[in-house]
Amino acid sequence: xxxxxxxxxxxxxxxxxxxxxxxxxxxxxxxxxxxxxxxxxxxxxxxxxxxxxxxxxxxxxxxxxxxxxxxxxxxxxxxxxxxxxxxxxxxxxxxxxxxxxxxxxxxxxxxxxxxxxxxxxxxxxxxxxxxxxxxxxxxxxxxxxxxxxxxxxxxxxxxxxxxxxxxxxxxxxxxxxxxxxxxxxxxxxxxxxxxxxxxxxxxxxxxxxxxxxxxxxxxxxxxxxxxxxxxxxxxxxxxxxxxxxxxxxxxxxxxxxxxxxxxxxxxxxxxxxxxxxxxxxxxxxxxxxxxxxxxxxxxxxxxxxxxxxxxxxxxxxxxxxxxxxxxxxxxxxxxxxxxxxxxxxxxxxxxxxxxxxxxxxxxxxxxxxxxxxxxxxxxxxxxxxxxxxxxxxxxxxxxxxxxxxxxxxxxxxx
Amino acid sequence: xxxxxxxxxxxxxxxxxxxxxxxxxxxxxxxxxxxxxxxxxxxxxxxxxxxxxxxxxxxxxxxxxxxxxxxxxxxxxxxxxxxxxxxxxxxxxxxxxxxxxxxxxxxxxxxxxxxxxxxxxxxxxxxxxxxxxxxxxxxxxxxxxxxxxxxxxxxxxxxxxxxxxxxxxxxxxxxxxxxxxxxxxxxxxxxxxxxxxxxxxxxxxxxxxxxxxxxxxxxxxxxxxxxxxxxxxxxxxxxxx
Numbered sequence: 001x002x003x004x005x006x007x008x009x010x011x012x013x014x015x016x017x018x019x020x021x022x023x024x025x026x027x028x029x030x031x032x033x034x035x036x037x038x039x040x041x042x043x044x045x046x047x048x049x050x051x052x053x054x055x056x057x058x059x060x061x062x063x064x065x066x067x068x069x070x071x072x073x074x075x076x077x078x079x080x081x082x083x084x085x086x087x088x089x090x091x092x093x094x095x096x097x098x099x100x101x102x103x104x105x106x107x108x109x110x111x112x113x114x115x116x117x118x119x120x121x122x123x124x125x126x127x128x129x130x131x132x133x134x135x136x137x138x139x140x141x142x143x144x145x146x147x148x149x150x151x152x153x154x155x156x157x158x159x160x161x162x163x164x165x166x167x168x169x170x171x172x173x174x175x176x177x178x179x180x181x182x183x184x185x186x187x188x189x190x191x192x193x194x195x196x197x198x199x200x201x202x203x204x205x206x207x208x209x210x211x212x213x214x215x216x217x218x219x220x221x222x223x224x225x226x227x228x229x230x231x232x233x234x235x236x237x238x239x240x241x242x243x244x245x246x247x248x249x250x251x252x253x254x255x256x257x258x259x260x261x262x263x264x265x266x267x268x269x270x271x272x273x274x275x276x277x278x279x280x281x282x283x284x285x286x287x288x289x290x291x292x293x294x295x296x297x298x299x300x301x302x303x304x305x306x307x308x309x310x311x312x313x314x315x316x317x318x319x320x321x322x323x324x325x326x327x328x329x330x331x332x333x334x335x336x337x338x339x340x341x342x343x344x345x346x347x348x349x350x351x352x353x354x355x356x357x358x359x360x361x362x363x364x365x366x367x368x369x370x371x372x373x374x375x376x377x378x379x380x381x382x383x384x385x386x387x388x389x390x391x392x393x394x395x396x397x398x399x400x401x402x403x404x405x406x407x408x409x410x411x412x413x414x
Numbered sequence: 415x416x417x418x419x420x421x422x423x424x425x426x427x428x429x430x431x432x433x434x435x436x437x438x439x440x441x442x443x444x445x446x447x448x449x450x451x452x453x454x455x456x457x458x459x460x461x462x463x464x465x466x467x468x469x470x471x472x473x474x475x476x477x478x479x480x481x482x483x484x485x486x487x488x489x490x491x492x493x494x495x496x497x498x499x500x501x502x503x504x505x506x507x508x509x510x511x512x513x514x515x516x517x518x519x520x521x522x523x524x525x526x527x528x529x530x531x532x533x534x535x536x537x538x539x540x541x542x543x544x545x546x547x548x549x550x551x552x553x554x555x556x557x558x559x560x561x562x563x564x565x566x567x568x569x570x571x572x573x574x575x576x577x578x579x580x581x582x583x584x585x586x587x588x589x590x591x592x593x594x595x596x597x598x599x600x601x602x603x604x605x606x607x608x609x610x611x612x613x614x615x616x617x618x619x620x621x622x623x624x625x626x627x628x629x630x631x632x633x634x635x636x637x638x639x640x641x642x643x644x645x646x647x648x649x650x651x652x653x654x655x
Contacts, residue, residue, distance in 0.1 A: 004527065010527075304504075
């Protein structure tokens with residue numbers, strides 16, 4: 001029966017070639033989309049990690065939930081030093097994050113804002129926003145009260161370089177205080193959402209206006225890209241030792257689960273899209289084999305008349321499907337592996353397709369050269385799922401073949 | 415091939431291989447019921463060479479299909495080789511055909527993707543006969559019908575007569591008790607048709623295989639030892655020679 005099935009496939013070579021090519025290309029595209037998706041996922045997670053301020057975020061216990069400056073790390077020095085000693089750590093940055101209301105001095109505009117006091121040099125390994133400076137300077141001028149705003153936030157406040165802005169916030173003493181800044185630089189990332197969130201001042205200035213002294217509200221730790229965050233967190237906690245008392249260590253994924261969820265949802269959407277393609281291909285396969293059964297009514301009727309049971313006739317159609325699927329899927333896997341061999345080293349410039357950077361839920365994706373990643377179990381699992389789908393698509397034609405009445409079938413085309 | 419002489423294996427009309435009683439077959443064509451057979455009784459003995467003759471629509475092919483368990487009678491009963499086949503399920507009927515019957519059809523007899531030899535051995539392979547045994551049974555038969563040097567050819571490379579000879583070899587290779595042939599010579603010229611008939615007569619004589627044909631080929635009818643004539647779904651005559 002296998003021999004018969006194989007020869008049936010070779011008999012109508014054009015149809016077999018077209019159907020097989022459709023399966024092979026769909027499999028190759030599906031696997032490549034998985035490989036690119038995994039590569040993109042890795043990039044997004046790294047970008048999100050940098051954007052979040054590090055793989056591990058250290059706060060005074062309770063600050064993350066309340067954002068209350070009274071709960072600050074009063075002696076960040078030993079904490080920073082300990083974090084810097086952890087193997088593989090690429091950057092440690094102390095920050096002061098002040099939540100409040102920004103208004104222009106002329107009161108023409110206002111906006112809720114997280115003003116971040118940063119050390120630009122320390123932030124460079126994390127999320128170097130100085131790359132997006134459009135006008136002015138990036139906290140490098142003489143004015144200690146300089147503030148850098150995103151372009152959209154500056155527009156919302158109706159301020160321009162040199163204009164004054166006021167932050168109303170609660171300082172470390174628990175008092176609501178206004179702090180005056182002057183717009184020293186404007187950055188434009190290309191994302192309106194992100195450009196509405198950027199408000200940066202010098203770390204020392206933020207400490208001063210918030211009456212924090214040497215205290216900071218957050219210390220971000222950036223590890224190796226491939227290192228699991230839980231391991232980094234454990235290493236940092238170990239390095240801190242007793243200094244970790246009263247501190248809360250969170251991986252960025254713990255701190256921002258909604259961002260993780262969004263990135264994962266984005267990946268799942270890609271898989272769903274690929275599956276939709278496959279469902280369409282499956283209907284094509286079902287149609288092809290149904291046509292094949294209808295064309296061979298007389299021939300299948302002959303087999304039935306000679307003593308082939310209905311189950312074996314249905315099995316013949318399924319065997320043809322299995323053979324075609326296996327050959328085509330092998331070709332599809334080979335094509336996908338060839339694609340992976342190229343794109344894993346050369347990368348795919350995703351930015352060229354979408355015309356520049358983009359953001360995902362507030363995370364700037366500026367490094368859009370995507371390198372494919374092969375997750376072998378996922379590929380094999382997907383291959384098995386595709387095979388099952390192809391077999392399911394052949395069930396109806398096979399069932400139709402089992403229902404052939406040999407006496408009727410033998411009369412067909414007489 | 416020469417015309418067959420008198421058979422060495424005499425038919426045993428007392429040992430019925432086919433017993434059909436009061437067989438009626440009604441087809442539905444849309445809302446119209448067509449009475450193809452009307453209470454047919456037929457007995458065929460072991461080793462007979464019988465032609466079911468009659469014009470188109472007389473019911474001869476219908477009767478042949480019922481005897482071959484390709485279809486169910488609407489009423490009546492049919493015993494073939496001692497087995498009640500009237501209401502076999504499709505699977506059981508298929509196994510019965512495989513083990514007990516040989517078929518030769520008017521046309522499209524062969525599986526196009528299989529070679530001459532593979533077609534001839536097909537039913538043996540289906541029945542699970544080992545490869546060497548199949549070769550031992552089939553090759554001499556193919557040589558005998560003049561196709562010994564065409565074993566690897568595909569059906570489309572053979573003439574109509576050659577294809578029918580392969581079908582005959584396939585039908586008899588498993589030594590069935592009964593071979594049913596529906597208009598086997600209809601698409602052949604008279605010489606090819608005569609040769610094929612010679613072959614079947616020889617096989618009938620040598621092995622005692624019962625042959626039942628449905629045909630309106632005058633040459634075939636003339637050489638049959640028994641002619642059962644059908645008309646309007648009834649037996650209109652039964653002539654033994």
